[in-house]
Amino acid sequence: MPEGHSVHRIARQFDRNFVGHRVAVSSPQGRFVEGAALIDGLEMRRAMAVGKQMFLEFDGEAWLRVHLGLYGAWDFSGEILVDPTIASANGRMGQTNQRGTDPVYDEAGENSLASIGAPRKARAHVRMSEQTNELDDGDEWPPPVVGQVRARLMTESTCADLRGPTACAVETPDQIQTVLDRLGPDPLVGDPAANEQRFVDAVSRRGVAIGQLLMDQSVASGIGNVYRAEMLFRANLDPHVPGKMIPEEIVRELWRDWSRLLTIGVDTGQMMTIDGLEGDEWRRAMASRDDRHWVYHRAGLPCRVCGTEILLEEMQARKLYWCPTCQR
Numbered sequence: 001m002p003e004g005h006s007v008h009r010i011a012r013q014f015d016r017n018f019v020g021h022r023v024a025v026s027s028p029q030g031r032f033v034e035g036a037a038l039i040d041g042l043e044m045r046r047a048m049a050v051g052k053q054m055f056l057e058f059d060g061e062a063w064l065r066v067h068l069g070l071y072g073a074w075d076f077s078g079e080i081l082v083d084p085t086i087a088s089a090n091g092r093m094g095q096t097n098q099r100g101t102d103p104v105y106d107e108a109g110e111n112s113l114a115s116i117g118a119p120r121k122a123r124a125h126v127r128m129s130e131q132t133n134e135l136d137d138g139d140e141w142p143p144p145v146v147g148q149v150r151a152r153l154m155t156e157s158t159c160a161d162l163r164g165p166t167a168c169a170v171e172t173p174d175q176i177q178t179v180l181d182r183l184g185p186d187p188l189v190g191d192p193a194a195n196e197q198r199f200v201d202a203v204s205r206r207g208v209a210i211g212q213l214l215m216d217q218s219v220a221s222g223i224g225n226v227y228r229a230e231m232l233f234r235a236n237l238d239p240h241v242p243g244k245m246i247p248e249e250i251v252r253e254l255w256r257d258w259s260r261l262l263t264i265g266v267d268t269g270q271m272m273t274i275d276g277l278e279g280d281e282w283r284r285a286m287a288s289r290d291d292r293h294w295v296y297h298r299a300g301l302p303c304r305v306c307g308t309e310i311l312l313e314e315m316q317a318r319k320l321y322w323c324p325t326c327q328r
Contacts, residue, residue: 002068004222005265007049008188010074012266014047014056014160016081021155023058028149035170036151038062050186051221053167055176063176064151069166077143079157186221187259188266199255203243210246211239211315211322220255222262229296229321230273231257238327239320295321 025040027033039058046057056064066072143159145152151162162168171179184202185195202219203210213219214228223231232239235254237246246254264272270285272292277285285292294304299312299321308325 002052002072003224003227003265003271004049004051004186004188004262005269005271007052007054007068007222008262008266009269011047011049011054013074013076013080014044014054017076017079017158018044018056018153018155018160019047020044024152024154026152028145028152032151032168035064035168038170039064048189050180050183050189051217052224053179053183061173063171063173065167065169065171065176065179066162066165067167069164071163072165073163075161075163077159077161078141182218184216184218184220187255187262189221192259196252196255200248200251203246203251203254204248206243208243209240209315210237210243211320213243215316215318220258223258225318225320226271226293226296227258227261227273230271230293231261233294233323233327234273236326236328239315239322295323297321 020043022041022043023039025036027036039060039062042058042060042062044056044058046055048055048057052067054066056066058064068074142154143161145161147163149161149163150165150168153160153162185198187195189195199220203213206213206219208216211228211232214223214231215225231254234257235250237250237254243251261271261273268286270292272285273294273296274285274292277292281291289297295310298310301310302308303310303323303326306323306325308323311322311324313320
């Protein structure tokens with residue numbers, strides 16, 4: 001399932017390419033026909049991500065709410081505008097201006113240095129989901145519908161196709177507010193100090209394992225399985241310790257670390273959780289998940305710090321990776 005950084009990157013792409021434009025909305029698949037008719041032809045006013053959900057505001061107090069879930073993805077084609085403000089964690093222009101830098105392709109075929117937002121031909125086709133994979137360029141406009149497209153959003157020059165979402169619905173401002181009220185704080189939305197305090201209060205009053213609390217979207221928005229495992233390792237926290245047993249200063253640092261990691265994820269397009277990598281080490285980490293995480297997906301392998309075998313267990317039907325020596 002896409003974690004928070006992916007959804008923020010998608011929202012920013014909508015902000016660059018769709019906000020301020022009238023948008024033609026359709027449902028080639030036929031499962032979103034009524035919703036599409038409500039916003040077809042309206043101007044998009046705002047694109048906003050909170051955790052794993054995205055909210056697109058249109059004229060007439062109409063909102064499109066999208067949750068990609070496990071299988072959802074957005075395909076963008078046409079003119080894809082550059083965001084010159086995004087820089088990677090090591091100071092490179094991560095998503096926008098990698099002149100003179102060879103591509104770094106990971107095992108899924110993603111070029112992390114030139115994913116969505118990178119300079120490319122006027123007609124391009126890219127996918128944004130948990131993996132931001134480049135697709136074949138095409139000159140046909142509008143692009144042909146391929147597969148089961150739940151919703152197609154188009155301006156005169158850019159097309160966005162939505163496939164396989166868990167939620168795709170047009171809702172009123174009151175309905176959107178009800179959803180937002182249920183979500184926990186997101187480091188990139190709202191007041192930083194208030195967000196931190198909300199997180200501290202939510203964790204400190206619960207007798208639930210911190211490994212479960214971090215995955216609860218009412219406690220913190222956007223944290224998924226990868227970030228959960230990595231944050232707990234970075235904090236040397238046993239996943240099973242109840243939230244209310246963790247000292248407040250550690251809970252606060254956990255939130256601040258989430259803020260740092262989310263920003264890196266948005267900037268680089270990768271869930272990079274090992275600090276201080278440079279040169280070839282950084283390139284290897286950008287190219288391979290196995291080189292960018294401390295414990296995630298490393299069951300049975302030695303801990304990078306102490307050498308203890310990394311454990312794998314289930315916590316609330318999700319895989320949990322952790323080091324029993326470092327995290328105690």
